[in-house]
Amino acid sequence: MPRDxxxxxxxxxxxxxxxxxxxxxxxxxxxxxxxxxxxxxxxxVQLLGIKRLAALELDGLYPSPWCCPWVQRISILDYAAWRGxxxxxxxxxxxxxxxxxxxxxxxxxxxxxxxxxxxVARAVARMRQMGAALESDAxxxxxxxxxxxxxxxxxxxxxMRCPWKEFQSGWFGQLPELTCATCQAKYMDAALEFxxxxxxxxKIGDWKAVSEGVSCWRCGCLNPPCAGAxxxxxxxxxxxxxxxVCLTKSHPQSLQSYSKQSGLGCWPCFLVDKLLKRxxxxxxxxxxxxxxxxxxxKLPEEMPQNVSERLELRASLSAAGSATETATGSKLA
Numbered sequence: 001m002p003r004d005x006x007x008x009x010x011x012x013x014x015x016x017x018x019x020x021x022x023x024x025x026x027x028x029x030x031x032x033x034x035x036x037x038x039x040x041x042x043x044x045v046q047l048l049g050i051k052r053l054a055a056l057e058l059d060g061l062y063p064s065p066w067c068c069p070w071v072q073r074i075s076i077l078d079y080a081a082w083r084g085x086x087x088x089x090x091x092x093x094x095x096x097x098x099x100x101x102x103x104x105x106x107x108x109x110x111x112x113x114x115x116x117x118x119x120v121a122r123a124v125a126r127m128r129q130m131g132a133a134l135e136s137d138a139x140x141x142x143x144x145x146x147x148x149x150x151x152x153x154x155x156x157x158x159x160m161r162c163p164w165k166e167f168q169s170g171w172f173g174q175l176p177e178l179t180c181a182t183c184q185a186k187y188m189d190a191a192l193e194f195x196x197x198x199x200x201x202x203k204i205g206d207w208k209a210v211s212e213g214v215s216c217w218r219c220g221c222l223n224p225p226c227a228g229a230x231x232x233x234x235x236x237x238x239x240x241x242x243x244x245v246c247l248t249k250s251h252p253q254s255l256q257s258y259s260k261q262s263g264l265g266c267w268p269c270f271l272v273d274k275l276l277k278r279x280x281x282x283x284x285x286x287x288x289x290x291x292x293x294x295x296x297x298k299l300p301e302e303m304p305q306n307v308s309e310r311l312e313l314r315a316s317l318s319a320a321g322s323a324t325e326t327a328t329g330s331k332l333a
Contacts, residue, residue: 010051011049011050011051014050014051014054015050015054015094017054018050018054018095018096019107019110021106023054023055023096024055025054025055025056025057026055026056026057027056027057027060028056028057028060028062030062030063032056033060033062033063033076034062034063034202035047036048036076037062037065037076037079037202038200038202040076040079040080040083040085040088041083041200041201041202042200043085043200045087045088045091048088048091048092049091050091050094050095053091053092053095053096054095054096058075058076058077058092058095058096058097058098059075059077059097059098059101059102060075061073061074061075062074062075062076064079065079065201065202066222067201067202067221067222067223067232067233068082068220068221068222069213069215069220069222070129070132070133070220071128071129071132075097076092076097077089077092077093077097077098077099077121077125078099078124078125078128078129080092081099081118081121081122081124081125081126082122082125082126082129082219082233083201083233084122084233084234086115086118086122089118089121089122090114090117090118093109093114093117093118093121097121099120099121099124099125100124100160100164100167101160103160103161103164103168104164104167104168108167112175112176113175116175119192120178122192123178123187123189123192124149124163124178126152126189126191126192127149127150127151127152127163127187128148128149129220130149130150130152131147131148131149131150131157133150134147134148134150134157139157140157141157141158141159141162141181142156142158142162142181142182143159143161143162143181145159145161146159147159148160149163151163151178151180151182151185151187152187152188152189153185153188153189154180154182154183154185156180156181156182156183158180158181158182159181162179162180162181163178163179163180163181163187164178165179165181166178166179191218191219191234201221201232201233212224212225213225216231216233216234216236217236218231218234218236219231219233219234219236221233221234295317298317299317
């Protein structure tokens with residue numbers, strides 16, 4: 001018991017030092033960074049305690065694993081966000097990791113709900129991943145600065161500062177959102193909806209034959225040929241063809257390129273399909289509830305004591321139920 005109390009006191013002390021900006025930090029070595037990435041892969045919480053993280057600088061770039069072919073160096077926070085490890089993303093944010101790359105103050109995200117802060121960190125990591133394929137000379141943000149992000153779902157290129165405008169201004173009641181500087185759209189990406197996998201990636205071995213790997217169409221993870229049919233990161237079928245893009249003329253050219261890269265198809269069609277499935281589910285539940293209430297109303301007030309009378313009542317109720325189902329089927333046909 002005293003040992004647990006001492007550990008909690010040390011964790012609270014490290015948290016206070018981080019909040020006051022008095023923590024003595026040093027950049028981790030490449031071996032320490034690799035150990036942190038492996039701990040994120042294998043879901044090992046021992047290496048990501050706040051006392052240990054308070055002594056390290058968490059915003060640096062380190063050699064990326066072979067499963068991230070779109071970038072040579074990656075931050076620990078972006079890797080945890082790309083892997084979908086929400087618990088580790090929360091630990092890194094609690095230890096002072098900054099997803100905005102210095103745009104926001106150090107304590108800006110602490111005022112938000114922790115789950116929402118984690119989602120914002122994952123969204124920014126996704127925008128960086130999509131922005132890694134941009135050509136720096138040809139793409140610039142609306143403000144004129146060189147672009148490093150690709151916003152979703154509109155697909156416009158933007159810099160690191162513009163999407164955080166709502167976070168920089170004071171908000172009251174309503175949560176701030178990531179906003180596109182070009183079309184003022186709110187960020188949305190279906191690639192953030194997958195659930196994290198328990199199995200790791202790096203622990204398979206030092207496999208670096210990039211030419212033999214298969215890239216996932218949803219998250220971009222590079223999978224070895226011997227890893228099975230599903231992606232190691234998001235569990236999607238990596239051999240499945242990406243959904244076809246059904247873009248209309250009203251969509252901008254940037255959305256066409258974004259949809260082709262992400263493989264998510266037309267965003268309005270995606271949202272309409274999702275809404276229709278939700279409405280169909282609600283109608284099915286309402287129909288089942290109405291059938292249950294109708295059967296309950298047909299029950300007699302007192303159950304007969306004789307066994308033969310009970311059997312006759314059961315047969316009549318089943319016949320009435322089958323007749324109702326037949327009439328419903330004929331109406332639907």
